[in-house]
Amino acid sequence: MITQVIDKSRSTPQVLVENKISYAGPESELSIYDTYQKADRVQLKSDQLLFCAMVTGKKIMHSDVDNFDSDFLPHESFIMTPNSQVEIDFPTAQLSKPTTCLALEISKDRINQVADTLNAQQTLDKTFGHWQYHHNLVHTHHNTQTQAVLNRIVQIYGENHTERSAMISLAVSELVIRLLHHQTREFLLSFCQKDPEINGLTAVVNYIEQHLSEHLDIDSLARLACMSRTKFFNAFKQHMGCSPIAFQQQRRLYTAANLLKAGKTVTQCCFELGFMNTSHFSRCFKQFYGYSPSQYKMRQLNS
Structure with missing residues (x-):
């Protein structure tokens, strides 16, 4: 699904490393990045939360936070905290076989709105505080539910109709809820280890x-x-x-x-x-x- 939508949006690349196509949405922006040649230590930074999902190829992500160095492969997500920076290697990119990644930039206000809604509806154990975004890198496998949300998001951003903004807002909120649940789960797991x-x-x-x-x-x-x-x-x-x-x-x-x-x-x-x-x-x-x-x-x- 994602690759089909991306194929339709592609045109002749303007640059060979991180060629970018962007779609604006309410309090969010979707970008599709294609890289057509090998490259090392390409910098990426965003002042908002950035949800990245690999589509094809391979990246190697580097971050000074926790000395993070890891492969980033299809069916995986990498979530950058606001105002953080990573460096990226593209070891397998080719002109005929680009490395492709989609990146969804989500505003801090949207994340806080979703967390406030969850807090109004349900409370966590006092040990773990309340629903909020924790400022740490997340690198995880997709499950089919997350993949389905991403498929919808990519498809909706490429559409042009009167309900587009409302549908984007709903889909992005669902993705944020899944992120908050994932972070709370990882927080609990780290507590268990300690x-x-x-x-x-x-x-x-x-x-x-x-x-x-x-x-x-x-x-x-x-x-x-x-x-x-x-x-x-x-x-x-x-x-x-x-x-x-x-x-x-x-x-x-x-x-x-x-x-x-x-x-x-x-x-x-x-x-x-x-x-x-x-x-x-x-x-x-x-x-x-x-x-x-x-x-x-x-x-x-x-x-």
């Missing part, structure tokens, strides 16, 4: 992380959290954005993607993470990432 017993919820998250290959019992998790079953289930879903079973499955698949990226076979990933058979594992992986494990691994190797 102090898994800080409260009942972190104890449960830590337990799930340590038992990805095992069957979960909700009543046992509720007792570990020192909550009733209903209170625990609601609290977990509020903080993590899904049920405990769904969270375990997502963490399994996230771990599987990293293991595939590190060179493990599909069979090794399947049984190491507790899936019953490779067919079931492949179906779950494709439903979550949009590619089968074999396709995903091949894309990583060829990037």
